[in-house]
Amino acid sequence: MSKTILYVRVSTTEQTSDHQLEHARKAGFQIDHVVTDHGTSGVTTKLAEREGGKRLFDMLREGDTLVVRWVDRLGRNYQDVTDTVREFINRGVRIKTVINNMEFDGTTTEPAKKATRDALIGFMAAMAEAQAEANKEAQRAGIAHHKAASPEKFKGRKPTFDRAKFMEVKAMLDAGQGHSAISKATGVNRNAVIRIAQDPAKAEAALAKWAM
Structure with a gap:
């Protein structure tokens, strides 16, 4: 059937x-x-x-x-x-x-x-x-336009720490300090410390995007 x-x-x-x-x-x-x-x-x-x-x-x-x-x-x-x-x-x-x-x-x-x-x-x-x-070209053109108009939107979230704090956190991580202790000593949010520990290259790239 x-x-x-x-x-x-x-x-x-x-x-x-x-x-x-x-x-x-x-x-x-x-x-x-x-x-x-x-x-x-x-x-x-x-x-x-x-x-x-x-x-x-x-x-x-x-x-x-x-x-x-x-x-x-x-x-x-x-x-x-x-x-x-x-x-x-x-x-x-x-x-x-x-x-x-x-x-x-x-x-x-x-x-x-x-x-x-x-x-x-x-x-x-x-x-x-x-x-x-045509749709892909329009999408590319739209992205380019929005990047030019609002470049900050395409940088991702701005880091809550500067490069000096990043280096300080990384040094303490390399020395074997715990996340909570590092957060308390540097003033960097504990979640940010964890993100740095998990992927320091990504954290450094975010700083570079924001020219920090």
Whole structure:
């Protein structure tokens, strides 16, 4: 018996698949199963390497319908998207998108329809990759802008000790003094002493970022 599967990728644990399922249902899809990947990058990880993606490859059979929000859910770039879509349609799976209600029919056998379908797959995959690159460029530009406008935000937390105190704490640590004793003697917060003890290079790098 054929089934309709919604594949969802959400980038953070705060997000859920519920809103995408709701959108799919509002678009007229009757969903039998939802397969979700949580916190998995669509930029660095192929669909077949994601936990939910692996399940999807195992589940889909001839006559099934795969629903996705957009084709960019199915790969990292042009090649990944086209390879994945063709893998599924070669199985006889229909792929449908919630956005614009696009359909890639894996059951068609007419040469003209297959050629049109394959050309559309390539176009949509190229658009998905171009959009991903545009988003990354916009993100880089935004970060650069905020760095220039508020450089302190990108330095991390300002150390609660200066370089002289850092050197004093480090010397006492090297001499085998306890954290509480060092804190009391130097006036440096005990938690800061512990952080210095655990990773002195990181503490020194923080001082350098703040030109301390």
